[in-house]
Amino acid sequence: MVRAISLLESSHCHEQQPLRQSPHYRNSTEPPLVTAIISVYNAERFMRGRLENLVEQTLFAQGLLELIIIDSNSPQNELVSIQPFLTAYPENIRYLRTERRETVYAAWNRGISMARGRYVINANTDDRFCANALELLSRYLDADPSLDAVYGDWLVTNIENDRFNYDAHQFHFRYPPFYPPLLLYYQISSHAVMLRRSVFDKIGMYQSDLKVAGDRELMLRFASAGLKAKRVAATLGLYLEHAVSVEHAEKSGKEELIALRNQYTSPERLARLYGRSVPVQQEELAQLYVETGALGFQFYRWGDHWVSDLDFAEAMFLQALVWDPSNALAHQNLGIIKSIRCGEHTGARFWAGIARGVLPPLVSVIVPTRNRPDMLREAIGSILHQSISSLEVVVVNDGGDDLTALLESLHDDRIVHLRLPERRERSAARNAGIRAARGQYIAYLDDDDLYYQNHLATVIGFMEQQGVPAAYSDAYRARQQSLDGNYVTIERNVIYADEFDRETLLCENYIPILCMVHKRSCLETAGMFDESLWTHEDWDLWIRIARHYPIKRVPRITCEYRIRDDLTNTSTRHKADMVATRKKLYRRYRHELRNPSESLSKQQGGLFNQLVSMYQTLEQQLASSGWPVEEMPSEPFLARLFVETAASRQQLLSAWWWHRAHSCVKLADRLYCLEQAIAADTENAAATLERAQLLCQSASDHCACEAALRALLELNPLDRSAAGVLLALQNRTM
Missing domain, CATH: 3.90.550.10 (Spore Coat Polysaccharide Biosynthesis Protein SpsA; Chain A)
Incomplete structure (x- = not known):
């Protein structure tokens, strides 16, 4: 028997300061997008923090998040924390108390039946979501109608009512992409998966008589029905690991898992988890059991420790031999399990080689x-x-x-x-x-x-x-x-x-x-x-x-x-090769330019900068080579530099003349070396730029300056400074 109660009826209520509505909250007339279901039992110390965290969700501020609180006849005084939120947000929060204790999955089923949201998610009282977690998950479901569920990663803490401070006691737990056979080992879609409300119309509600494995049982049904889930590559919240949680306190969890495994490792059910049509050939079925067993070694990492389940893996390899007694992988793995148990073999590398063919990385x-x-x-x-x-x-x-x-x-x-x-x-x-x-x-x-x-x-x-x-x-x-x-x-x-x-x-x-x-x-x-x-x-x-x-x-x-x-x-x-490949790519894709007149000028500017960079590097290599700056490089020396730099003989000579110019004291000598550098390679953008700068600074020969600027602009038509100086010179001589 269940009844919705008024706050004034509750004997648990105590006087408390009213809660102020968030200034960002918007009371939407639209139906909620998401319904979060909070199952409550012995959670008094978590309740206020849980609700504060949910009303801080970005979806709640938009009026698109509905909260349904199911109090499973808790003996504690949670309602004293719940009441201010019900008063502040009467349109978005609903509360229901049962007359007797029920399982968490029975409570979730009640919440789902009451839900108005398009998507539903459970919100455990001792967990905390990141502020945009529910909006992020709902966006994925909005964007892809083929998806039926989404989930993400979590931070793990052992401190009650902890915050997202990424201290040393917190560690990331990364869930894998949705791969249904892994559900036989652990709840890969996390303890807080967001599902379309319509999923429950397709496959039914949570199995309410289960105390621990109900969410895994639902996802096994989900996968067997061919529904699609996706992992979101984001950390969604903070999960509290503590010994008194239902998962750890209930002794029935192991028995429930054994029953689920027995049910879903029947030939027909296992084939469905792998997306195979049934019936399958005996050899193929044996291979499915081998692949399931191969998942049992180090299937996730909890903090600093890898988690394996060799007993279940062994059972799967033995089952493979029932269908194909000659299956070599099953025999090999059974031998590896024996050696691991005897301390003779870590098994990690061998097993990883098997699992590598089963579950590809993201x-x-x-x-x-x-x-x-x-x-x-x-x-x-x-x-x-x-x-x-x-x-x-x-x-x-x-x-x-x-x-x-x-x-x-x-x-x-x-x-x-x-x-x-x-x-x-x-x-x-x-x-x-x-x-x-x-x-x-x-x-x-x-x-x-x-x-x-x-x-x-x-x-x-x-x-x-x-x-x-x-x-x-x-x-x-x-x-x-x-x-x-x-x-x-x-x-x-x-x-x-x-x-x-x-x-x-x-x-x-x-x-x-x-x-x-x-x-x-x-x-x-x-x-x-x-x-x-x-x-x-x-x-x-x-x-x-x-x-x-x-x-x-x-x-x-x-x-x-x-x-x-x-x-x-x-x-x-390889700066010289970078010049050559830039030219090659420009030629290769020239026909794909949508705006050739503008883009060709940009390409010339890009090539100019690449040439300057190449000559700067070549000069640096010449300076560090030990070759005398006043002595023309020998052919063996140029051949050695060619091997090191891939620059042509003319580029190396041009670089040497440019390098020598920097040792000259007199302007005339320096200009001579720069002219020799340009003569050796007319694409020596660094020498062309420097020569134009020197001639324009000296202001002694406007014609020479103008010619140098024109040469510079031929190499780099986007040089606005050179274009401006050239225009000024032309105006002065008119």
Whole structure:
């Protein structure tokens, strides 16, 4: 028997100060979008904090969140905390007390029956949501009508009524993408999944006689019915782990789990969890049992500890042998379980190899590397510590020294190691990594760069929210110097922070490779990295992806790429090749320009800046080479520099003349060296710019100055300063 009670009827009520309505609250006449159900029993110490947290939700402020409180005849005085909220928000909060205690799932069923919201979610009294959690989840359901449920990640605490301060006692718990067979091991859709209200019309309500496993039982029915759930890559709230919760206090939980497993590992039910039609062949059915067993090793991490269930895994392998007595994987795994129990084998690497074929990661990060072990260790560490745990790191050793010992020392089975027998450069190395990758999303990190902790979660979460197959974030450029054998960052700044525009992309490479994440499926249409390109291979791929798919920018700094003053960056050493590939890409995609007159000028400006950068680097290399500045370089010396820089003989000679000009004291000598530099290579933008500046500063020969400015503007028509000076000179001579 249940009755809704008036606040004045309750013997639990005590006098309390009235609650003031939030100034942001809007009493909407629209029906609520979301209904949050709060089941109450022995929760007096949590009640006020729970309700404060819910009325602070962004959806509540919009009048789109309904709260239904089901008091299962609690012996405590929760109503004294509930009453002020009922008074302040009578249209959005409803309260019902039962005359006898019921299970939490019976209470949820009552709340669902009363719910007016399109979506429903339970809100445990001892948990706390982030302020926008319910709005975020509802947006995903709004955006994708094919979705029936969404869930996200949680912070875990052991302190009651804790707050989101990310102290050492809190740790992230990352849920996997929705993979129904994992429900046989744990509640993968979290303890607070948001469901469409219509789901209960399709599959029925929670099984109310269960005390602990009712939410898992519902999701097993959900999956068996072919309904679709999705994990949102975001931290939604704060979960309290304590010994007196229903999950830990009820002794019936183990028996309920055993009953569920017996029910859903029957051949027909198990096949449905894998999305297979029934009946299936005996060999195929045996393989399903093997795959289910393979999930039982280290299926999640709780704080610092991995959780396994070898007993259930063993039962699944034995069941596989019932259907296929010759199944080799089942026999092998049973042997591994025996050796693990005897302490003879950790099982981690072997088992990970089996599980790798069962549950693919959400994202694969491709890391090409060659002989930079210390930097590589730091780069990989930044990936392994991502807030997303469903990932793999595909390390591609591009013909360098053996990395086996280094990678094994990291003790993480998410690392995949590929070793190319000879150096094939970055494009080929990345393509090899992509071919080995299993993730739905592909990301990239060079071995000398870093991800910040939330990089992948931020970009992938944005992609899923916006429904785009490719997105990029912003990054810091970190300038480093060598100090006592170590690199020290002396400056960080943001160079690129541009919204996506395909016309601009055809003119300039403004998306650093570590910022980009795209779906693997993009490569099926756009193709892989062009292995004929040593540099700008990422730019070329972005252009091809943008032909077919929308790309969006995430306006968040989530990573950093590093440049070092000692020229050890790959892109720094290959500046001459960057000039050549820029020209090649401009020619390759010229026909795709929508506004050729303006964009061609932008391309000339981009090439000019690339040429200046190349000559600055070549001069730096000449200065550090030890070759006398007053002596013309020898052919063997030029040949050695060609190998190091990929610059042509004429470019190297031009760079030497420009370098020599900086040692001249007299203006005439300096101008002579600059003219020789330009004669050796008319594209020496640095020498052309400097010569124009010197001639205009001397003001002794207006004609020479005007000619120098015209030469400069031929290389860079976007140089407004040069154009302004030229116009002033022309007006003066008229």
